Amino acid sequence: MSETQSIIVEKTVAHAPEKIWRTLTQSALIAKWLMPNDFEATVGHRFTFTTKPMGDWDGIVRCEVLDCDPPRLLRYSWKGGSDANPRYGSRLDTIVTWTLTLADGGTHVRMEHSGFRLPQNQSAWDAMTPGWGHVLDGIARVTAENI
Structure with missing residues (x-):
């Protein structure tokens, strides 16, 4: 039986929630701090992030917006x-x-990436944990550049 693990990163960013929300939800800005994407901030919208393929993985992260409550969640x-x-x-x-x-x-920004199954996803969890910390720095930078 697998247990699940979450990655949680938090940071206070020196901008209003509405400014950070824009950085989190505009496709062109997301591409500057994470990956190319076709995101839209609409519940039910299916979108992808695209990165370099690895082994049998095509490099595509398939996503769906589950909840959207601007500029909070x-x-x-x-x-x-x-x-x-x-x-x-x-x-x-x-x-x-x-x-x-x-x-x-x-604004206090909290990101939780939940549902990593251990031990199956241990390597992904190990690799993504420090990466998400750097992402918060990228969000702060992109927000500052696009005020």
């Missing part, structure tokens, strides 16, 4: 990988949740 599924890649590219069926809360000095 964004949740989407995150599915990708391949059953033939027992290491990094193992199949993921996970959820990404962004929560924005007004805070002293700006």
Whole structure:
């Protein structure tokens, strides 16, 4: 039986929630801090992120917007990988949740990427944990550049 693990990263960013929301939900801005995509902030919208293929994985993350409450909450599924890649590219069926809360000095940004099955997704979890921390820095940078 698998247990599940989450990646949680948090940071206060020196911008209003509405500015950060724009960075999280405009496709061209998302591409600057994460990956090329066809995102739309509409519940039920299916979209993809595209990155370099690895082994039997085609490099496409298939997603669907599950919840969208501007400028407070964004949740989407995150599915990708391949059953033939027992290491990094193992199949993921996970959820990404962004929560924005007004805070002293700006907005508290919390990202939780949940549903990593262990041990099957251990390598992906190990690789993505530090990556999501860097993503928050990218969101802060892109928001500042696009005010």
